Structures are given as structure tokens and as C-alpha cells.
Amino acid sequence: MANHKGTGHARPAGLSLLNAALRRYFVPRGDPEPARDAPAATAPIVTSPGGKPWHILMHGPTTLVDSARREHAVLSISIPARGYIPDVFVQFERDVQHLALFDDTVLVQGVMCLLRNRGYEGPGFDRAELGMQQRKSIVLEPPAAFRKWVTRRFGWVDLSIDPDPRVERLARLQG
Numbered sequence: 001m002a003n004h005k006g007t008g009h010a011r012p013a014g015l016s017l018l019n020a021a022l023r024r025y026f027v028p029r030g031d032p033e034p035a036r037d038a039p040a041a042t043a044p045i046v047t048s049p050g051g052k053p054w055h056i057l058m059h060g061p062t063t064l065v066d067s068a069r070r071e072h073a074v075l076s077i078s079i080p081a082r083g084y085i086p087d088v089f090v091q092f093e094r095d096v097q098h099l100a101l102f103d104d105t106v107l108v109q110g111v112m113c114l115l116r117n118r119g120y121e122g123p124g125f126d127r128a129e130l131g132m133q134q135r136k137s138i139v140l141e142p143p144a145a146f147r148k149w150v151t152r153r154f155g156w157v158d159l160s161i162d163p164d165p166r167v168e169r170l171a172r173l174q175g
Contacts (some may be wrong), residue, residue: 056081056154058088059114067106072096077111079150082157086150087128088115088140095135102127102138111140120149 055078062074073093079086090111092101101107112124122145132139150156 054081055079055089056150056156058118062114064090064107064110066099066101066104070099072101072107077114079154079156082159084158084160086142086147086156087132088125088142088146089137090140091137093136096138097133097135102133102140108140119153120146122146122149 057076057078059074059077061076063071064074065071075091075093076089078089078091080089088111108125108127112120123143125140125142125146127133128139128141147156147158151158
């Protein structure tokens with residue numbers, strides 16, 4: 001474990017490497033607000049070690065505030081690259097399970113604000129099932145308008161519709 005200057009807290013060395021990599025990847029370049037009809041390349045797709053699409057990153061490292069005015073360091077806000085529901089995963093730096101942030105309206109509004117800055121204009125999110133909530137992340141369930149938006153804007157693959165056979169074959173080949 002690495003001891004950070006002045007903090008007195010020991011943190012895993014790998015976490016600082018992850019933060020550095022995420023910050024390097026999300027450095028704003030060029031136009032800070034991409035066009036609303038920007039291609040799928042505006043949201044990077046995180047791939048597994050085998051190269052299969054895993055998650056679409058909606059936002060990088062940031063800080064969100066809850067209703068008790070506590071700040072929480074967020075590593076990423078992402079959705080799965082394909083599935084039946086594009087659940088929104090908010091990954092935190094520390095354990096937040098005991099805080100029940102999935103029901104905190106101020107924090108959820110903060111997530112909504114970040115997504116609205118990316119171009120989403122639909123209604124707000126609810127929390128996903130309690131069984132999906134994890135120690136260092138919360139899962140939010142979006143409405144149908146979000147599904148249409150991420151499909152059009154980021155190329156999310158909706159497995160609930162009967163896809164084009166070529167797309168289905170490509171999805172099977174990718175994982």
C-alpha cells in the first residue's frame with residue numbers, strides 16, 4: 001500500500017494508477033460540448049482483456065454531493081455495452097453501501113445533471129433492484145427514453161428487440 005503525502009491514509013497503489021489512467025483518458029480536448037448528434041465515438045467503450053465490449057463510459061472521475069452535503073469521489077458513470085436494460089452504474093472510490101446513496105435524491109440529481117450535460121433530455125432515473133446495489137457502486141434504472149437515446153447516440157445494443165442477423169452474428173463473435 002502506498003502512503004499519500006499529508007493524508008496519513010494508506011491506499012492501494014493500483015487505485016492511483018487507475019485514477020491517473022482515467023484522468024488522462026477524460027482530459028477535455030477541442031470542443032467541450034459535443035454536438036447532440038455526435039457519433040458513437042464520443043463515448044469510449046471499455047473492453048475486457050479479451051477485447052470484448054464491456055461498458056460505455058458516460059462520464060469519468062468527478063465528485064458528487066449527497067443530501068447530507070458529503071462529497072463522494074466517483075470513478076466513472078457507465079452503462080453496459082449491450083443488454084436488455086441500459087442500467088447506469090455509478091462507481092465510487094470508497095465503500096458507500098451503508099449510505100444507501102441509490103435512494104439519495106440529491107446524488108441522483110447530480111448524476112442526472114452530468115448525463116443532461118451529455119445531451120440526455122428525458123425523465124429522471126429510479127434506483128435499480130436492491131440486489132444489484134454493490135459495496136462501491138450504485139445502479140440506477142433509466143426510463144425508455146434513455147434506452148432510445150443511448151441506442152441512437154452511443155450505439156448501445158438492445159437485446160430485447162430482434163436484431164438484424166448480421167448484428168446478431170457480430171455480437172456473438174464479440175462475446
